[in-house]
Amino acid sequence: MRLIVARCExxxxxxLDALLPEALRLIVIKSDGSVMVHADHGGFKPSNWMVAPTxxxxxxxxIVVRKFAGKEEDRLDIRVVEVVSDVTHDxxxxxxxxxxxxxxxxxxxxxxxxxxCGEGFRLVRxxxxxxxxxxxxxxxxxxxxxxxxxxxxxxxxxxxEQLTRYLERIRLDPAMDVCRGVLAAQSIKxxxxxxxxxxxxxxxxxxxxxxxxxxxxxxxxxx
Amino acid sequence: MRLIVARCExxxxxxLDALLPEALRLIVIKSDGSVMVHADHGGFKPSNWMVAPTxxxxxxxxIVVRKFAGKEEDRLDIRVVEVVSDVTHDxxxxxxxxxxxxxxxxxxxxxxxxxxCGEGFRLVRxxxxxxxxxxxxxxxxxxxxxxxxxxxxxxxxxxxEQLTRYLERIRLDPAMDVCRGVLAAQSIKxxxxxxxxxxxxxxxxxxxxxxxxxxxxxxxxxx
DNA sequence: CTCTATATATCGAGT
DNA sequence: ACTCGATGTATAGAG
Numbered sequence: 001m002r003l004i005v006a007r008c009e010x011x012x013x014x015x016l017d018a019l020l021p022e023a024l025r026l027i028v029i030k031s032d033g034s035v036m037v038h039a040d041h042g043g044f045k046p047s048n049w050m051v052a053p054t055x056x057x058x059x060x061x062x063i064v065v066r067k068f069a070g071k072e073e074d075r076l077d078i079r080v081v082e083v084v085s086d087v088t089h090d091x092x093x094x095x096x097x098x099x100x101x102x103x104x105x106x107x108x109x110x111x112x113x114x115x116x117c118g119e120g121f122r123l124v125r126x127x128x129x130x131x132x133x134x135x136x137x138x139x140x141x142x143x144x145x146x147x148x149x150x151x152x153x154x155x156x157x158x159x160x161e162q163l164t165r166y167l168e169r170i171r172l173d174p175a176m177d178v179c180r181g182v183l184a185a186q187s188i189k190x191x192x193x194x195x196x197x198x199x200x201x202x203x204x205x206x207x208x209x210x211x212x213x214x215x216x217x218x219x220x221x222x223x
Numbered sequence: 224m225r226l227i228v229a230r231c232e233x234x235x236x237x238x239l240d241a242l243l244p245e246a247l248r249l250i251v252i253k254s255d256g257s258v259m260v261h262a263d264h265g266g267f268k269p270s271n272w273m274v275a276p277t278x279x280x281x282x283x284x285x286i287v288v289r290k291f292a293g294k295e296e297d298r299l300d301i302r303v304v305e306v307v308s309d310v311t312h313d314x315x316x317x318x319x320x321x322x323x324x325x326x327x328x329x330x331x332x333x334x335x336x337x338x339x340c341g342e343g344f345r346l347v348r349x350x351x352x353x354x355x356x357x358x359x360x361x362x363x364x365x366x367x368x369x370x371x372x373x374x375x376x377x378x379x380x381x382x383x384e385q386l387t388r389y390l391e392r393i394r395l396d397p398a399m400d401v402c403r404g405v406l407a408a409q410s411i412k413x414x415x416x417x418x419x420x421x422x423x424x425x426x427x428x429x430x431x432x433x434x435x436x437x438x439x440x441x442x443x444x445x446x
Numbered sequence: 447c448t449c450t451a452t453a454t455a456t457c458g459a460g461t
Numbered sequence: 462a463c464t465c466g467a468t469g470t471a472t473a474g475a476g
Contacts, residue, residue: 001249001263003226005312015454017323024314026224026251032264040224040314041255043274045471051266051456074454084312089228094246094262097270099239103467133465153238153467157450161384162466191449238469268456274471297469326452356450357475376453380465385451414464 001089002029007082010037010048014067014074020047022081027063029056031091035065035076050076107136107151109211110184114139116206117149117184130169146170146179155185155203160196167201224312225252230305233260233271237290237297243270245304250286252279254314258288258299273299330359330374332434333407337362339429340372340407353392369393369402378408378426383419390424 004027010020025047026038033054036046050065057064065076107126114121120142128138128148137149148170150163163181170179181201183192188203196203227250233243248270249261256277259269273288280287288299330349337344343365351361351371360372371393373386386404393402404424406415411426419426 001228001261003249005224005314012454018454019321021321023316024312026226026312028249028261030261030263030265034264034266036267038224038251038253040253041257041275042253043257043471044259044269044272045455046267049267049454051454052264085310087308089247089249089263089307091228091247091263094248094264094270095244097241097243099241099469102239102469153469158381158384161381189449235469241469266456268470272469322454412464 001031001091003027003085003087003089004029004080004083005085006080007084008037009079009081011077011079012048012050012075013077018048022079024084027078035063037076037078048076050074103151103153106153106186106206106208106211109208110149110151110206111137113211114149116211117182117204118147118202121147130166132165132169135163135166135170146176147182148179149182149184152183152185153187155183155188155192155196157189157192157195159183159185160192160199160201163196163201164199224254224314226250226308226310226312227252227303227306228308229303230307231260232302232304234300234302235271235273235298236300241271245302247307250301258286260299260301271299273297326374326376329376329409329429329431329434332431333372333374333429334360336434337372339434340405340427341370341425344370353389355388355392358386358389358393369399370405371402372405372407375406375408376410378406378411378415378419380412380415380418382406382408383415383422383424386419386424387422 006027007022007024009022012018028036033052035050035054037048039047050067055066061080063078063080067074110116111123111126114123114137117139121139124138124140126137127134135148136151139147139149141147148166150159152159160183163183167179167181171177182204183196183201184204184206186206186208188205193203229250230245230247232245235241251259256275258273260271262270273290278289284303286301286303290297333339334346334349337346337360340362344362347361347363349360350357358371359374362370362372364370371389373382375382383406386406390402390404394400405427406419406424407427407429409429409431411428416426
């Protein structure tokens with residue numbers, strides 16, 4: 001990994017054109033060819049960048065980073081005016097990141113405890129297939145009525161649209177023509193709730209801590 | 224801006240839990256409080272990070288970065304095992320990034336040359352308001368029929384959904400109850416095209432180079 | 447402040 | 462290769 005602190009002007013040409021006027025910035029060149037240009041403020045997103053694979057050419061005053069995405073060429077042109085620091089560090093492999101708490105986990109918890117999605121719900125299957133994609137959970141209630149459940153961390157209008165599309169498809173099957181819809185999320189945006197209710201889709205806010213705290217791993221309704 | 228190259232283990236707790244096992248990495252602390260942890264590979268996204276505003280505490284072996292987002296606390300805990308390098312650079316303000324070529328520009332070009340969206344189209348106004356958001360262009364054709372145009376760089380299913388929502392609203396007005404819809408984009412995904420055509424929405428692929436090359440800046444149909 | 451729409455989104459999984 | 466869905470999305474803009 002090479003770290004260059006330099007006064008530079010940066011031009012990107014590709015999917016759009018962008019110009020960074022001359023200023024003092026950090027240039028990071030990773031060993032896989034990824035290049036980032038960072039200002040001393042503004043979050044984790046670089047002011048300009050190019051991800052591997054790239055080809056890098058360097059001359060006295062220029063670093064040119066190129067990428068061939070399809071037929072078009074992406075190009076990052078760094079004009080280096082003044083170098084303050086230029087160091088290279090040899091790093092080994094960094095082990096991968098492990099995550100927990102994302103939607104998949106939420107789906108797992110709700111699959112084990114579908115009653116949080118609605119009174120008396122029992123799971124039929126996860127990732128119920130339709131011809132435009134899988135519904136997160138398919139359940140049945142105490143009267144054997146079908147319910148399609150869409151799970152999100154944040155329930156937005158898009159989630160309501162998505163579930164609506166699934167319901168359209170599912171209801172084409174005469175045996176499921178009155179299938180209900182439930183949107184389950186850790187939080188649901190007010191406008192999404194309005195749209196959902198206008199379409200007869202129920203909204204349920206679920207609490208991850210509650211799901212975890214009351215979890216009974218042994219309980220499997222449909223093994 | 225402070226640049227630390229160190230062997231470290233990083234733990235993030237907040238919206239999810241993540242753990243980076245011990246390895247050699249770059250830690251960047253920007254002067255606005257943003258913190259990034261980068262491995263020597265893997266694009267511009269940090270392995271872990273926290274954006275400003277933050278509070279940073281440092282002891283012999285730990286750097287703890289905290290953020291108070293609502294009631295929950297986000298926390299980045301960096302256990303530093305071995306420091307290879309630790310330098311600080313004073314940087315001034317970096318001038319802002321200027322962009323060109325995004326959707327706004329496409330909208331500008333099509334507003335000046337609405338005939339690319341359909342034969343005989345003339346512009347009525349940009350950003351036509353509805354109660355759920357603005358339509359990019361509202362046009363009329365040679366028979367004075369209304370057409371709502373949604374502009375995207377890439378036309379996806381979401382774009383079709385968005386335009387469908389707008390059309391629902393627009394058609395509530397008896398004077399516009401047969402308003403047509405056009406999706407204009409540099410490229411349109413096949414599935415989006417299928418959905419659009421199933422809903423009677425026309426699809427138009429536009430070429431940015433053509434729009435620019437044949438542009439007549441003086442021509443304003445509706446000043 | 448919330449909410450909507452955009453992004454050089456990035457990234458991964460499935461087809 | 463392409464599409465689709467998730468992201469600690471982040472970010473800008475409007476109301």
